[in-house]
Amino acid sequence: MTAAEAAGGSPHRTLITGVIGSDTHIVGTRILSMGLEKAGYKVVALGALTPAEEFVKAAIETDADAIMISSLYGQGELDCRGFRDLCVEAGIGGVLIYVGGNLVVGKQSWAEVEQRYLDMGFDRAFPPDTRLDGVLVALAADFSTRGQVEKEVG
Numbered sequence: 398m399t400a401a402e403a404a405g406g407s408p409h410r411t412l413i414t415g416v417i418g419s420d421t422h423i424v425g426t427r428i429l430s431m432g433l434e435k436a437g438y439k440v441v442a443l444g445a446l447t448p449a450e451e452f453v454k455a456a457i458e459t460d461a462d463a464i465m466i467s468s469l470y471g472q473g474e475l476d477c478r479g480f481r482d483l484c485v486e487a488g489i490g491g492v493l494i495y496v497g498g499n500l501v502v503g504k505q506s507w508a509e510v511e512q513r514y515l516d517m518g519f520d521r522a523f524p525p526d527t528r529l530d531g532v533l534v535a536l537a538a539d540f541s542t543r544g545q546v547e548k549e550v551g
């Protein structure tokens with residue numbers, strides 16, 4: 398049994414990972430990608446310096462189930478604004494979208510930061526130092542309540 402299955406998740410799911418915008422912080426997305434792959438997911442890793450549109454393009458090309466965006470350098474809010482709309486316009490408005498890393502400039506209340514990203518249309522936002530176990534549980538929970546067909550809903 399894979400770690401994804403142990404967490405209640407389903408294998409055969411495709412996840413897009415990458416670091417959005419002009420952000421070069423590659424380590425977190427690498428570790429996340431390796432962990433997700435080891436857990437049994439198919440991971441398409443776009444790496445650092447990835448424009449928002451590239452995430453959407455890759456998600457369409459690979460028929461992905463979720464997009465896992467990283468942002469570390471403090472410009473996350475600017476880079477992520479309108480991301481859900483991009484997905485909707487591209488016909489994948491129902492795709493699962495997570496964001497994590499160091500999502501704002503400086504230290505701010507996590508509850509407020511999280512709410513801002515949820516308001517932007519992200520399904521979940523993750524604070525710094527997020528561990529893989531929690532991500533696997535979240536993916537399993539979300540995949541169990543969403544069907545494949547919902548990706549096409551806008």
Ligand code: B12
Nearest residue numbers: 420421422423424425467470471495496497498501502503
């Ligand atoms: C290494 C580093 C750099 C290196 C990056 C090398 C590289 N190519 O990766 C260099 C020196 C180049 C660099 C540059 C800069 N950096 Co820097 N950097 C760091 C540092 C020290 C470590 C980042 C790291 O690798 N962490 C280790 C990984 C494993 O952790 P992680 O990225 O958080 O990822 C984990 C989790 O967060 C989670 N996760 C990550 N993404 C996602 C996504 C999802 C969906 C989920 C579920 C989970 C998840 O899973 C990962 C694995 O556990 C941090 C400080 C810190 N301690 O975090 C500053 C830091 C991120 N940098 C910072 C800054 C400001 C910069 C610069 C702007 C500095 C400058 N003025 O030039 C530039 C930006 C350059 C650019 N355009 O990107 C700030 C950002 C501040 C902010 N957000 O308000 C930080 C926080 C330092 C600080 N305290 O001020 N940096």
